Amino acid sequence: xxxxxxxxxxxxxxxxxxxxxxxxxxxxxxxxxxxxxxxxxxxxxxxxxxxxxxxxxxxxxxxxxxxxxxxxxxxxxxxxxxxxxxxxxxxxxxxxxxxxxxxxxxxxxxxxxxxxxxxxxxxxxxxxxxxxxxxxxxxxxxxxxxxxxxxxxxxxxxxxxxxxxxxxxxxxxxxxxxxxxxx
Amino acid sequence: xxxxxxxxxxxxxxxxxxxxxxxxxxxxxxxxxxxxxxxxxxxxxxxxxxxxxxxxxxxxxxxxxxxxxxxxxxxxxxxxxxxxxxxxxxxxxxxxxxxxxxxxxxxxxxxxxxxxxxxxxxxxxxxxxxxxxxxxxxxxxxxxxxxxxxxxxxxxxxxxxxxx
Numbered sequence: 133x134x135x136x137x138x139x140x141x142x143x144x145x146x147x148x149x150x151x152x153x154x155x156x157x158x159x160x161x162x163x164x165x166x167x168x169x170x171x172x173x174x175x176x177x178x179x180x181x182x183x184x185x186x187x188x189x190x191x192x193x194x195x196x197x198x199x200x201x202x203x204x205x206x207x208x209x210x211x212x213x214x215x216x217x218x219x220x221x222x223x224x225x226x227x228x229x230x231x232x233x234x235x236x237x238x239x240x241x242x243x244x245x246x247x248x249x250x251x252x253x254x255x256x257x258x259x260x261x262x263x264x265x266x267x268x269x270x271x272x273x274x275x276x277x278x279x280x281x282x283x284x285x286x287x288x289x290x291x292x293x294x295x296x297x298x299x300x301x302x303x304x305x306x307x308x309x310x311x312x313x314x315x
Numbered sequence: 316x317x318x319x320x321x322x323x324x325x326x327x328x329x330x331x332x333x334x335x336x337x338x339x340x341x342x343x344x345x346x347x348x349x350x351x352x353x354x355x356x357x358x359x360x361x362x363x364x365x366x367x368x369x370x371x372x373x374x375x376x377x378x379x380x381x382x383x384x385x386x387x388x389x390x391x392x393x394x395x396x397x398x399x400x401x402x403x404x405x406x407x408x409x410x411x412x413x414x415x416x417x418x419x420x421x422x423x424x425x426x427x428x429x430x431x432x433x434x435x436x437x438x439x440x441x442x443x444x445x446x447x448x449x450x451x452x453x454x455x456x457x458x459x460x461x462x463x464x465x466x467x468x469x470x471x472x473x474x475x476x477x478x479x
Contacts, residue, residue, distance in 0.1 A: 148405035149360045152412050156367025159374035167373075179369035183362055185317065190361065191354045192324035198350030199331035202342055236441070240449035247451070257458045261465070264435045272324070273357060274407045275431075277365050278415040281320050287428055290472040294432075294465050301461035310457055 186277040193272030197233030204232070206242050213259065214249025219296075225255035226295035229262025233269040253306055258299030265291040360408045368412040372419030384430075386423035393470040396426040400433030400466065410434040425473035433466040
């Protein structure tokens, strides 16, 4: 029952972060030289406060992600999504995209399992788009620190219909002969 | 607002921890350990990104950002943002830092939404590194193709439902 989780191999530092760090240092130096000591400190203090305020939410997001991974067997999810069809199938796939935590390394194998369990490509597309756009772990851990909760809630509210729209478009494309054979 | 969100989140954490504990102590400690490790590994990146985007936003002259991506830039701004999002390489720290810096230095909310949506859905390097090796190729291209209009739909919805 307690499947061993395959944690995404993460290092605390990588090239993306190094690039942003270099850009940030250049920007900080520009601000310091151009606008002076006081402006520099004001911005630094503002951003450090923002960062500190968001920490409890990020920690909560990480813990929720870890517990959901442990408590919700992925085979069960795959079976649910695989056996539903029609519009309900798209809604369920979108819901699990929202619910399942994890990075690309854990999400794509789940999407692959949906296909094996009999889900159609529309449901798989709805799932991946949903995970990308309205997945809560991504929003809590990544988006919230940068944009603040009001902006994120507002953005997610607008993104809600998108996974189902993508799923419907995928079905239309398949019916129109996209990519040859269906299923 | 912040307090309400924090309370809600920690209630969810508490409930999940309780369910895990009722299924056995090891499950509870596994969850706490995995979640905390993830948090500690992410901290430096988020810290650099959040503080960095503040300075990048301040260093960028407003006159550069506003005409191209400002609220007045309209649909053209959305197109520029969408293309920028698709071409932005790197992990979340890059996409979100740039989006946040643009927003702080005068970009419009619908344009920033188009940027982050495009970056999340069809950043080309991610498609090649993650999706192609793990999914049937047909599904990957189908997903990418039907995702094409989504940043525009998101931006249009953002324009309709004005920001609170």
